[in-house]
Amino acid sequence: MMLLRAVGSSIGGLCGLERWDLGGGGRSLNAVCALSWKWDAARNGGEKAFLKLVGDESSMVPISAAELDRVAMNGDPLEPGKWSRELNSLPKPLSAIDLVSSSQGSNVRVAYQGGPGAFSEAAALKAYPLCETVPCEQFEVAFKAVELWVVEKAVLPIENSLGGSIHRNYDLLLCHRLHIVGEVQLAVNHCLMALPGVRKEEIKRVLSHPNALAQCEFTLAELGVIRQNVDDTAGAAQTIASNNLRDAGAIASARAAEIYGLNIIGENMQDFANNVTRFLILAREPIIPGTDRPYKTSVVFTLDEGPGVLFKALAVFSLRDISLSKIESRPQRQRPLRVVDGLNNGTAKYFDYLFYVDFEASMAEPRAQNALSHLQELATFLRVLGSYPRDISECYPEDKFSNQSQNSS
Numbered sequence: 499m500m501l502l503r504a505v506g507s508s509i510g511g512l513c514g515l516e517r518w519d520l521g522g523g524g525r526s527l528n529a530v531c532a533l534s535w536k537w538d539a540a541r542n543g544g545e546k547a548f549l550k551l552v553g554d555e556s557s558m559v560p561i562s563a564a565e566l567d568r569v570a571m572n573g574d575p576l577e578p579g580k581w582s583r584e585l586n587s588l589p590k591p592l593s594a595i596d597l598v599s600s601s602q603g604s605n606v607r608v609a610y611q612g613g614p615g616a617f618s619e620a621a622a623l624k625a626y627p628l629c630e631t632v633p634c635e636q637f638e639v640a641f642k643a644v645e646l647w648v649v650e651k652a653v654l655p656i657e658n659s660l661g662g663s664i665h666r667n668y669d670l671l672l673c674h675r676l677h678i679v680g681e682v683q684l685a686v687n688h689c690l691m692a693l694p695g696v697r698k699e700e701i702k703r704v705l706s707h708p709n710a711l712a713q714c715e716f717t718l719a720e721l722g723v724i725r726q727n728v729d730d731t732a733g734a735a736q737t738i739a740s741n742n743l744r745d746a747g748a749i750a751s752a753r754a755a756e757i758y759g760l761n762i763i764g765e766n767m768q769d770f771a772n773n774v775t776r777f778l779i780l781a782r783e784p785i786i787p788g789t790d791r792p793y794k795t796s797v798v799f800t801l802d803e804g805p806g807v808l809f810k811a812l813a814v815f816s817l818r819d820i821s822l823s824k825i826e827s828r829p830q831r832q833r834p835l836r837v838v839d840g841l842n843n844g845t846a847k848y849f850d851y852l853f854y855v856d857f858e859a860s861m862a863e864p865r866a867q868n869a870l871s872h873l874q875e876l877a878t879f880l881r882v883l884g885s886y887p888r889d890i891s892e893c894y895p896e897d898k899f900s901n902q903s904q905n906s907s
């Protein structure tokens with residue numbers, strides 16, 4: 499079964515999504531007919547239109563608005579012989595070179611929260627060095643951008659070594675049906691920056707993302723400045739530059755200082771030098787997990803009440819020698835309290851939780867499959883969020899982190 503998707507998007511956001519089932523074998527002619535039919539709608543909306551032929555979901559071919567123009571100029575799509583030229587523009591078989599560039603993210607659009615120069619953009623570029631990064635105002639917009647085919651991937655922060663979990667993204671993982679296909683760990687060096695000529699002593703307030711301000715809490719307290727939350731670190735730098743704020747500094751990346759023309763007046767502002775943020779890479783489709791490298795699997799589940807249920811749930815992993823790398827619990831928002839019959843004193847009300855667990859095995863391994871079928875017997879709800887390669891790359895280019903952990907052991 500061949501599918502055709504056309505996505506119209508304007509610079510600022512998504513305008514529409516269409517999906518046709520073309521039936522088997524209709525890839526060429528039917529696809530082009532459907533394209534010229536769709537062209538009017540896309541053009542009239544002043545949109546940049548993309549056509550994606552989907553055999554398996556990985557063989558996407560975007561067609562530009564100029565190509566759409568050319569197809570439309572050719573007139574009646576059913577006129578015999580008209581389409582032989584168009585057939586030449588159909589997807590070509592992948593070459594080894596295509597595979598190398600696609601692993602680098604060439605032609606991949608990656609959404610992140612914040613503006614150019616945000617740490618999340620750096621994480622997206624670490625994951626896909628050749629990708630096109632797409633800034634989003636909120637985390638939720640990045641989730642939706644993937645769901646609505648505006649981008650192929652989103653890279654979003656999930657935890658930081660100083661600040662802990664980014665709970666909003668745990669909650670959003672459950673509200674959306676995206677899959678975790680990878681992770682990126684990024685060393686975060688917070689710089690204090692201000693307009694050229696402004697000295698540290700002149701700064702009365704510091705603007706940044708709340709997570710960034712929290713990571714610099716002690717340092718900023720020593721400076722005695724007022725802290726002001728903004729949507730992202732790069733946005734803080736931009737606000738100072740565009741409003742010519744001489745009494746304010748921003749906590750952001752060195753790249754943000756460069757982009758917005760600010761001077762760096764303090765480096766490594768975070769309370770501990772080795773500050774790392776872990777990001778998740780999200781996509782519409784899961785990857786097929788392998789066993790060729792270290793993998794991680796992320797699941798979320800709920801449990802009934804009863805003695806030792808959480809202990810039993812976690813034992814399914816230890817029984818099979820599977821290490822857990824992270825446990826997080828979040829209250830169940832729609833049903834926060836669970837009423838339980840108390841022994842002697844009537845009923846008690848407890849918070850009801852969702853448990854998020856990352857374990858170090860691939861879903862391709864029988865021990866992981868067995869652990870999850872065991873967990874399913876105990877859980878009232880279980881969802882696999884993704885099984886993906888662990889980020890084992892150097893986080894600090896100079897390997898500062900591992901030297902220090904060796905020294906301290």
Ligand SMILES: O=C(O)C(=O)C[C@]1(C(=O)O)C=C[C@@H](O)C=C1
Pocket residue numbers: 611612615616617618619655658664686707709710729730731732775
């Ligand atoms: O504001 C940014 O630059 C971001 O990318 C956001 C964010 C976060 O949400 O934690 C990402 C990395 C750092 O931990 C600080 C801020």
